[in-house]
Amino acid sequence: MQSNEGDASVQANHKVAATTAAAPPTSKDQAPTTLYGWPKILDAMRNYDARMGEAWKLEMDNLLIFGTLLAAVVTAFVIESNKLLDPTDLDPGGSDLEALNDISAQLSSFSVNTAFVNSTHTLNKRETDPAPTSNVVRVNTLWFLSLTLAVISTFFAIAVQQWLRHIPLPAYIPMREAVRLRQLRYSGMIKWQVPTIISMLPALVQIALVLFIVGLIEFINSMNADVALPFTVVSSVAFALFVVVSLAPLIRPSCPYKSPLVHITWELAWLGSAIAAYVIMIPITTLLDCFANTKRTRLSRIANYISFWTQRILIALQPPTTETSRMWTSRELAESAEKDNVPYLDRTALSWALTAGPTIDEVQSCLQDLIPEDRTACVLDWISLKLEGHMDIYRLLKDGIIDQAILSQVNSLFSENYRDLLMQVLSKGWPETDSNDQVYDRMTDPSIPHVLMFIWAIVQQSDKTLESYKVDFMKELKTICWNQRLDVEGERTWRGWNVACRVPAVLLFNCYINRDETQPHRKIFSASDVTQFLKWAESVAGLILDAQLPDDPALLWITPQELILSSSAVALHAAVGEHSAMRNRQFRVSLQSLLEQLTKLCGPAKDHIQAAAHPWEKLDRRLKDSESLEFVVANAIISISKSLAALADPKSGCLPLEKDDSNGDKPEAAS
Incomplete structure (x- = not known):
């Protein structure tokens, strides 16, 4: 009781x-x-x-x-x-009648002879019951x-x-x-x-x-x-x-x-096909592993695996100490409270919530309870549900990023509902450093390129009220590009290069070069930012070119070209007109290094860059690695040419550069 x-x-x-x-918030100022x-x-x-x-x-x-x-x-x-x-079951009395017939036949077959008085004729054996x-x-x-x-x-x-x-x-x-x-x-x-x-x-x-x-x-x-x-x-x-x-x-x-x-x-049918595929595949892979593993440690790993899961099963089957009515609930609560399950269950529950009726305004406040990676995934699930009626973001992808056909559905209503939400998950809550005490690279989250693509589709809307939003977006792109760590070997795929790795650089180029010219670039980026842009572009070009052999065909793909050209175009465009930065020695050193990298690129890939500057439909099919991201090679080359021409202006430019000779000779112009 x-x-x-x-x-x-x-x-x-x-x-x-x-x-x-x-209870909802009582005032608009209260979040x-x-x-x-x-x-x-x-x-x-x-x-x-x-x-x-x-x-x-x-x-x-x-x-x-x-x-x-x-x-x-x-x-x-x-x-x-x-x-x-x-x-025989059809006539229950049939067996008795047949026995009486046999007795009658035996009696009627009596015969008398000298040797045997009571002899009878042998009856033919009765046929067995039909099957x-x-x-x-x-x-x-x-x-x-x-x-x-x-x-x-x-x-x-x-x-x-x-x-x-x-x-x-x-x-x-x-x-x-x-x-x-x-x-x-x-x-x-x-x-x-x-x-x-x-x-x-x-x-x-x-x-x-x-x-x-x-x-x-x-x-x-x-x-x-x-x-x-x-x-x-x-x-x-x-x-x-x-x-x-x-x-x-x-x-x-x-x-x-x-x-x-x-x-x-x-x-x-699908399950049968999958089983048949595994039956064929597993023996082959096992045989290869056996040949590759000379120390024969595989059997030991299998034994440890069996021992581990045996213990887990025994623990899972241990009778609970709580009352019977709460037995299953107590076990489920214990599993849901596990460290790995809590963020997953929170994220999937929040992603699923919109299918049951609540609006985004009612549930978006719960995003702050998720880790940053889960926030982006949750918002993308909501967008997928809005645009296509399902929560599988991978069905919206083409070549690893959002398909252009999906981005074409972005309109003013979508912009009004999702632009602040997308900017929020892109800019807020991210850690400053990773587990290795390095600056955190947001591109390690696979959802970030998709978020950037949707924001880019929003800023393309012809709405004057989005100018400040576009500036904020460029600042976030700037930070993402500077902190992005390119793994040249890891970014290559069987079709060429990973398209997602060039999303920040390409979108920064499109936003920065095509921005409203009534807003001077110095109001967006400072003089110190210009020097940092030059360092970033030089490091991107150096990282890619140093990892390539002179005749490496991977350099001829679109991704490495656009990474180098778009970053260089942004850096050179930012350098134009920054007279205070031009007097900085670090600025001149970074600019010199960038020009040397561009000269290095124009050697083995000159013909292919010229070919890539033609319309997309005329581009050699071998060079294409994506049709889902806007092609900027031609515009980047034009922007670089204009920026170099402006930097070479005798009145306001700084080209040609002079470098200090190590032997103390007079400075000479760098070609």
């Missing part, structure tokens, strides 16, 4: 806390807190789970009724057809299999109803733990194919019905072909119609005739 009162008190306190937390967003998500989750559980329960109830009726009908037919398998016909065997096989599937489907329907009773969340756990617990259960249902099992059960009943009708056709046909003909025609037409309407949604997605049987068959 005291325990129940304690639980009631906990539940009451939890409801009061949830009500208080769910929304996470205590406002999470209750909204939890309510949406509970409503969604209630609708889902009710739909599944109704389907299982109907399945139980129909499966039970089908099993009863099939059982009646099986009782009669089973007798055909043993002909059941193949037709009888087929009918019984079909009907017994139909009965088995009907019983199995009803059995699992009862099991599913037991599973569904575990969906509602307990009221005694805190709000954030309840969100994680629900997401753990939902992810577990998806991972363990509960929806697939539920959709498979009606398919089993349908298969059982088909087997019963096929057996019925066979049974009637063995008795009278004329009677079986119309029944066969009607059944065949019905089955053919079912096959057609079931396959129609594969051709026309709007068709409502979506049968689980087709989906299950498709999944089983």
